[in-house]
Each structure stands twice: as C-alpha cells, then as structure tokens.
Amino acid sequence: MPSPSTPPDTATEAGPPLDDPHVIQRILRTASTIAIVGLSNKTQRASHFVGSYLQDEGYRVIPVNPTVDAVLGETAYPDVASIPDDITIDVVDIFRRPEAVPPIVAEAIAREVPAVWMQFGVTNEDAARQAQRAGLDAVMDRCMKIEHGRYSGGLHWMGMNTGVISAKRQAW
Amino acid sequence: MPDPSSSPTPSAPEAAVDHAFGFETRMLHAGHVPDPQTGARAVPIYQTTSYVFDSADEAAHLFELKQYGNIYTRINNPTTAAFEERVASLENATGALATASGMAAEFTVMMTLLEPGDEVVASAHLYGGTRTMFVHTLRKMGVTVHFVDPTNLDAWQAALTPQTRALYGETIGNPQGSVLDISRVAAIADAHGVPLIIDNTFCTPYLCRPIDHGAHIVVHSATKFMGGHGTSIGGVIVDGGTFDFSDYPTIADPSPAYHDLAFAETFGEYGFLMKARAETLRDTGASISPFNAFLLLQGLETLSVRMERHVANAQAVAEYLEAHPQVDWVAYPGLPSSPYHALAEQYTPRGPGAIFSFGLSPGPDGPRATGKQFIEALELFSHLANVGDARSLVIHPASTTHQQLSAAELEESGVGPEMVRLSVGLETLDDLLWDLDRAFHAIRS
Numbered sequence: 323m324p325s326p327s328t329p330p331d332t333a334t335e336a337g338p339p340l341d342d343p344h345v346i347q348r349i350l351r352t353a354s355t356i357a358i359v360g361l362s363n364k365t366q367r368a369s370h371f372v373g374s375y376l377q378d379e380g381y382r383v384i385p386v387n388p389t390v391d392a393v394l395g396e397t398a399y400p401d402v403a404s405i406p407d408d409i410t411i412d413v414v415d416i417f418r419r420p421e422a423v424p425p426i427v428a429e430a431i432a433r434e435v436p437a438v439w440m441q442f443g444v445t446n447e448d449a450a451r452q453a454q455r456a457g458l459d460a461v462m463d464r465c466m467k468i469e470h471g472r473y474s475g476g477l478h479w480m481g482m483n484t485g486v487i488s489a490k491r492q493a494w
Numbered sequence: 495m496p497d498p499s500s501s502p503t504p505s506a507p508e509a510a511v512d513h514a515f516g517f518e519t520r521m522l523h524a525g526h527v528p529d530p531q532t533g534a535r536a537v538p539i540y541q542t543t544s545y546v547f548d549s550a551d552e553a554a555h556l557f558e559l560k561q562y563g564n565i566y567t568r569i570n571n572p573t574t575a576a577f578e579e580r581v582a583s584l585e586n587a588t589g590a591l592a593t594a595s596g597m598a599a600e601f602t603v604m605m606t607l608l609e610p611g612d613e614v615v616a617s618a619h620l621y622g623g624t625r626t627m628f629v630h631t632l633r634k635m636g637v638t639v640h641f642v643d644p645t646n647l648d649a650w651q652a653a654l655t656p657q658t659r660a661l662y663g664e665t666i667g668n669p670q671g672s673v674l675d676i677s678r679v680a681a682i683a684d685a686h687g688v689p690l691i692i693d694n695t696f697c698t699p700y701l702c703r704p705i706d707h708g709a710h711i712v713v714h715s716a717t718k719f720m721g722g723h724g725t726s727i728g729g730v731i732v733d734g735g736t737f738d739f740s741d742y743p744t745i746a747d748p749s750p751a752y753h754d755l756a757f758a759e760t761f762g763e764y765g766f767l768m769k770a771r772a773e774t775l776r777d778t779g780a781s782i783s784p785f786n787a788f789l790l791l792q793g794l795e796t797l798s799v800r801m802e803r804h805v806a807n808a809q810a811v812a813e814y815l816e817a818h819p820q821v822d823w824v825a826y827p828g829l830p831s832s833p834y835h836a837l838a839e840q841y842t843p844r845g846p847g848a849i850f851s852f853g854l855s856p857g858p859d860g861p862r863a864t865g866k867q868f869i870e871a872l873e874l875f876s877h878l879a880n881v882g883d884a885r886s887l888v889i890h891p892a893s894t895t896h897q898q899l900s901a902a903e904l905e906e907s908g909v910g911p912e913m914v915r916l917s918v919g920l921e922t923l924d925d926l927l928w929d930l931d932r933a934f935h936a937i938r939s
C-alpha cells in the first residue's frame with residue numbers, strides 16, 4: 323500500500339481508482355450488512371479475523387461459503403445469489419482467488435448490491451471494472467478491517483500510519 | 495465497541511486522506527487527533543498500565559488481535575501510539591513500534607526476524623554498542639553477523655549466503671562519516687530476497703528518509719535528535735511496508751508463540767510490526783514509558799527547525815576545523831574534501847547531520863594525551879556519552895564509546911587515539927568557535 327498521505331494510484335484509463343479513500347469511507351459509513359465470500363470457520367484465518375472484527379464493530383456479517391453451515395453465529399450460504407432476498411446486502415467482501423472473482427461480481431450486480439470489495443491480494447481488475455461499469459462502487463487489494471481501523475482510530479492504537487490529519491475533535 | 499446504534503454509521507466528515515500534507519504539518523499533527531471527550535490539543539500523557547475491557551468477548555478478541563485496542567502498556571499505550579504514528583508518517587512508512595531505547599529497537603528487529611543459524615551482513619561502520627550486540631549477544635542466539643566495508647558494494651554481495659536473512663547499515667556511519675549508498679545496497683537486498691535495515695538516527699527523517707531510497711525497515715535511537723533535548727531514552731522501529739514477508743519464514747509461518755497465527759497472511763503489510771509488538775515486545779518487555787514518549791513528541795514538533803540549525807552550525811564548525819593548523823583531518827561529509835560528499839549531496843541534500851569526528855595533530859605527549867587535554871580544556875562543549883542533544887557535545891571515542899572493542903576492531907571501525915567526536919548543538923556559532931579556539935590554544939601551550 324502506498325503511504326495513505328499520497329493520492330490513490332490505481333486511476334487508469336480503464337476507470338476510477340480502486341483504492342479511492344472517499345469510496346472506501348462511503349462504503350464503511352453507509353453499509354450495515356456485509357456478505358463475506360470465503361469466510362472461513364477456522365479462527366486463525368485472515369477472513370475470520372476480518373469477519374469477527376466487523377461484527378464487533380456493529381456490522382451484520384453474512385458468511386458465503388459452501389463448505390460450512392454457519393460462521394460467527396450466522397447461517398452460511400453457498401453463494402451470493404442464495405442469500406434470502408429479505409437480507410439486504412450493502413457490500414460483498416471477497417476472500418477468494420483472483421480467478422474466482424468474476425462470477426461473484428456478476429452475482430453482486432444481479433442482486434443490485436451497491437459495492438464490491440476485494441481483499442488484500444485479491445486482484446482482478448477486469449472484474450472490478452465490470453462492477454464499476456454497472457454502477458457499483460469497487461475497491462480492490464485492500465483489507466476492510468484495516469481500512470475501517472484507519473478511519474475509526476483502531477489502527478492508530480497499533481502504531482500504524484493512518485494518514486489521518488485533523489485539528490477537529492474525533493467524531494467517528 | 496460492539497454498539498450497532500453508534501457504529502457503523504458515523505456522522506463525522508470524511509478524513510482528508512487524499513491531500514498530501516507536508517513534513518512540518520505532519521511533525522505537529524500526525525498521530526494525534528483531538529479526542530471527543532476532552533478536545534485536548536496537546537497529546538495527553540496516558541500514565542496507565544492497563545485498560546478496562548467492555549466485555550469478556552471484547553477482551554478475548556483483543557488478546558487474539560482480532561480487535562484493535564489497548565490491553566497493557568507493555569504492548570501499547572495511547573501516548574506512545576501518537577509518537578509511533580508520527581514517526582511512521584515522517585518516515586513515509588506504514589507503521590512504527592516504539593521501544594525503551596535505540597538498542598531495544600535494534601534487538602527487537604533482530605529477535606523478530608531471525609532464528610538460530612541465520613546470518614546478517616552488516617556495515618563495519620557502526621555505533622560501537624550495536625557492533626557489540628551483533629558480535630556477542632546475537633551470537634548467543636545462534637546468529638552470525640558478517641561485517642563489510644559499507645562503501646564496497648562487492649563486499650556486501652560477497653558476504654551473502656543462503657542463510658543471510660537481513661542487511662544492516664547506518665545512514666551515516668559512525669565515526670567515519672561514511673554515507674551509505676542506500677539504493678544500491680537495497681538493490682542487493684532485494685535481489686537476495688531479504689530486508690535492508692537502516693539505522694537513521696544521525697539524520698532523522700528530516701534529513702534522510704531511507705524508505706524512499708529502497709530500505710525496508712528503519713530503526714532510530716529517538717534519544718538523539720528526535721527527542722532533541724537530552725531528556726529521554728527511547729527508540730523506534732518503522733516498517734516501510736515495502737518488503738514482501740509472505741515467504742519470509744519467521745513472519746509468514748504459523749507462529750507457535752501466538753497460537754499459530756500467520757502474521758504475514760493475517761496482517762499483510764503490517765505483519766512484521768504486529769509480530770514485533772505482539773510477540774517480541776511482549777516477551778522482552780523493552781517498552782517505552784508513556785512519559786518518555788510524550789517528551790519525544792515534544793522534540794518531534796520542532797524537528798525541522800532544529801535540524802536546519804544543527805546542520806548550519808555543524809557545517810561552519812567543520813569548515814573552521816578543516817582550516818585549523820592543529821587538525822589533521824575532519825570527517826564531515828558536508829565538506830567537499832570528504833570522499834562521501836557526493837553521496838551526502840544525493841541522500842542528505844539538506845545537510846549530513848551534525849555529528850562528526852576530527853583528528854587532532856598529536857602534541858608532545860602523544861595523540862591520546864592530546865585528545866584528553868583538548869576535551870578537558872573545552873568550556874562550553876559538554877563532555878559526555880551521547881549525541882543529538884540541543885547542546886554541543888564532545889567525546890573521545892577510543893577511551894569511551896568504543897573502548898570495549900579490541901585494537902583490531904578499533905582499527906576496522908576507524909577509531910584512532912587522536913580522534914575527537916563532536917555533536918554540534920544549537921548554541922550561538924561564535925561561542926562554539928570561541929570555545930574550540932581556546933582549547934586549541936590550551937593544548938598548544
């Protein structure tokens with residue numbers, strides 16, 4: 323990741339940046355239910371760290387994982403399309419191999435989810451651009467836990483460089 | 495924290511993280527936003543050992559590193575966090591970890607990265623205390639350090655083995671004033687798949703930012719120019735987030751010391767620092783006191799202003815000494831006569847710090863006696879074992895900082911009996927020259 327105090331660097335002719343701080347903050351501030359594709363029930367996996375953290379921070383986490391029945395006390399679904407319609411998904415967070423991403427994005431578009439988010443190391447720019455062209459917000463190669471921690475102050479407690487500079491009282 | 499009514503839909507305006515704030519602004523603001531309860535403008539001193547948990551679940555998640563937060567001041571502290579984030583920001587780094595001292599910072603890095611059987615290739619131009627730690631204390635851990643002439647890139651290359659796990663050097667070597675060609679040594683590290691660690695104490699991030707030149711990890715004795723007032727011992731480790739630790743065994747493999755947590759996978763670019771904090775600092779206990787972190791923060795807030803004056807005074811003192819008939823040599827890379835002048839212009843364009851050595855022409859009693867007489871004749875320079883104070887300092891390394899080295903090690907380190915080291919402070923320049931002039935006169939008569 324570049325220093326957070328430098329402007330986003332993934333803006334290309336293909337579309338808007340995929341690490342735009344405004345998009346990241348908008349997603350984190352407006353979402354309340356997050357579908358996590360590839361959320362493991364193994365407590366030491368990175369996906370479980372992120373899911374557990376987001377749940378602690380007040381989000382509802384819907385696991386999408388065909389190999390388990392439930393994670394973090396929530397029923398798991400085999401894919402995004404199988405999540406019941408009465409659960410409104412605000413963002414689909416993806417912990418899968420880059421080549422497994424396109425059908426997940428297609429499901430998010432079909433379901434009219436407003437945002438897709440690909441975790442650290444999950445880089446499929448074609449799929450991200452497809453989401454943007456369909457009108458979704460898209461974030462790629464970023465960790466949702468770290469980005470939440472950057473703006474909520476949590477990351478700061480661990481000595482990390484959040485890039486946040488302000489003389490106003492914290493209000494998050 | 496798990497309170498759905500207040501989170502996750504905060505009403506605060508977005509943080510302006512897409513504006514690139516300047517160095518001086520970040521010196522004053524990075525790492526501290528006024529808190530909602532008090533609005534305190536200065537960073538408060540959180541002189542507390544521990545922090546209450548909201549619930550048993552939250553406590554468990556904090557210990558599992560699944561939630562960010564404070565547990566115990568040996569691991570983290572809000573005052574210390576402000577210092578850490580500020581240094582990380584100034585070094586253009588991804589994060590930082592403060593320690594009890596600069597030596598603790600170096601030791602924490604080595605204990606986090608290395609295992610028995612590993613090797614390190616290090617510059618031979620190092621602070622004597624660092625060298626002693628590398629030779630003797632790391633040897634007890636089964637780690638071998640090979641020392642090379644830092645100016646010889648072939649020597650760095652030739653010392654690499656399959657067991658080499660890190661390269662190590664100082665931005666400006668002590669006491670030769672050798673400026674490390676950071677980008678070239680970093681290229682050697684990159685080609686070998688190991689991190690380059692740089693001690694940037696003498697420059698501070700105002701004069702040089704090693705990560706911008708390709709170094710991966712930076713350590714500081716914050717005791718020196720960062721704190722700047724000679725009040726507080728402290729150290730800090732910064733990680734550029736630029737080294738890929740995903741195949742580096744100690745950071746990538748599931749850690750038996752943290753119930754098989756794989757730090758690189760779980761924390762990405764923060765993996766090294768999270769392991770250094772959650773395991774090494776937890777175990778060594780070499781944490782900084784919050785009060786020291788507060789005092790070091792006061793220093794950081796004026797860093798650029800002080801460093802400009804330190805450098806200006808140092809340049810003038812070096813020029814005075816070089817022209818003096820009782821001086822044989824001056825090792826300040828700000829002088830065009832220095833073999834490192836071109837590297838200094840490349841890596842430290844604002845000036846190569848304010849710490850340098852010079853050689854007295856030996857008097858009738860020999861070089862060692864001349865050195866002692868000169869130091870005792872000084873009125874204003876303080877004779878002590880430190881550098882980077884606001885006041886000017888002087889020492890005779892052969893009989894103090896480097897006295898634990900053997901004669902051969904002294905020679906390899908470039909410390910001769912005639913050598914005097916200065917740390918030039920912020921006093922009126924004319925008074926510093928007056929003091930040196932008097933001391934030269936005293937050893938002449």
